[in-house]
Amino acid sequence: MQNKYKLLVSDIDGTLTPGNDVISAEDLKTLRNLQKAGIKLALCTGRTARGCRAVLEQLPEEGFHIFFDGALVCNSSLTEIIYSRSIDKQRLAEIRNLANLDNLTLELFSPTGYFVERDNSLAAAHSELMGFGYNVADFNSLCMYESIIMGSLVIPTSEQNEFRAVLVEFGEKKGLRFSWSMHPARRDIRFVNIIMDDVSKGRALKTLCVYLGISLDNVAAIADGANDVSLLETAGFAIAMEDSPDELKVVADEITSGVKYNGFAQAIQEFLL
Numbered sequence: 001m002q003n004k005y006k007l008l009v010s011d012i013d014g015t016l017t018p019g020n021d022v023i024s025a026e027d028l029k030t031l032r033n034l035q036k037a038g039i040k041l042a043l044c045t046g047r048t049a050r051g052c053r054a055v056l057e058q059l060p061e062e063g064f065h066i067f068f069d070g071a072l073v074c075n076s077s078l079t080e081i082i083y084s085r086s087i088d089k090q091r092l093a094e095i096r097n098l099a100n101l102d103n104l105t106l107e108l109f110s111p112t113g114y115f116v117e118r119d120n121s122l123a124a125a126h127s128e129l130m131g132f133g134y135n136v137a138d139f140n141s142l143c144m145y146e147s148i149i150m151g152s153l154v155i156p157t158s159e160q161n162e163f164r165a166v167l168v169e170f171g172e173k174k175g176l177r178f179s180w181s182m183h184p185a186r187r188d189i190r191f192v193n194i195i196m197d198d199v200s201k202g203r204a205l206k207t208l209c210v211y212l213g214i215s216l217d218n219v220a221a222i223a224d225g226a227n228d229v230s231l232l233e234t235a236g237f238a239i240a241m242e243d244s245p246d247e248l249k250v251v252a253d254e255i256t257s258g259v260k261y262n263g264f265a266q267a268i269q270e271f272l273l
Helices: 027-037 050-056 089-101 119-132 139-145 157-174 201-212 225-233 263-271
Strands: 007-010 040-043 064-067 072-077 079-082 106-110 114-116 149-154 176-183 184-195 219-223 237-243 254-256
Touching: 007 201, 027 040, 040 201, 050 064, 064 201, 064 254, 072 201, 072 237, 079 201, 079 225, 089 106, 089 139, 089 149, 089 157, 089 254, 106 119, 106 139, 114 119, 119 149, 149 157, 157 176, 157 184, 201 219, 201 225, 219 225, 225 237, 237 263, 254 263
Parallel strands: 007 040, 007 219, 040 064, 219 237, 237 254
Antiparallel strands: 064 072, 072 079, 106 114, 106 149, 149 184, 176 184
8 A cells, every 4th residue: 555645854853863963773673664665755954964963964865844932944965945034134233242242252154154253262062062163254235145054042041031131022023933943962052033023933844845745644753842732733743752742742633652672663664664
């Protein structure tokens, strides 16, 4: 019998890997079985495209993937972009003014570039965690010629509370979405990613499916985070990891085990293959 599903969309951290960029042997075997069954794989993550290089290199084949929480859809080698949602120049200027007024470290990301205005220890720490280097650039000229799809504020953890309310209010007024994150290796700093508020993983999935000529009914998705709600709502079949927040579980069709128990492989073997 021909498999109903033509595309599997998977989150990375907490779903396909435990956060260390290493796909388990069991999950790698499952990915190869997906390939044999003719089911394409698309990663869907809040990470930057270049920050996924270690994971992409482990996949059995080239494909198209969703990065920056849905602001970019492109192929594994980052040579073919089918969708990007940039931040307009006026909003970029306002983000820069906000960072300068509060003396915050601001980083800017294009689909393949990572830029800072000056060398500093916080940017160096973020660069090390992502696994690729930054370029020092004049933001005045950079914002004129480069397509910037995400900004990131690097804030010391000790100062996060004083900025939370300010950033929420700023984002709501300017049509921007601010999302906070941290890395277990650097609990002393927080990262505040900034994208346009109409960006979502679900919208990016629709764009990818049109490009691939695949109906959403023939798409399965698996994820674990609050930022994955639109993804699971959009896919024809939705799977949430066991340790997902309730807001994700309520939109899922099935629940699988946690990442440390190879819940990804369990779900794919049970529901797709």
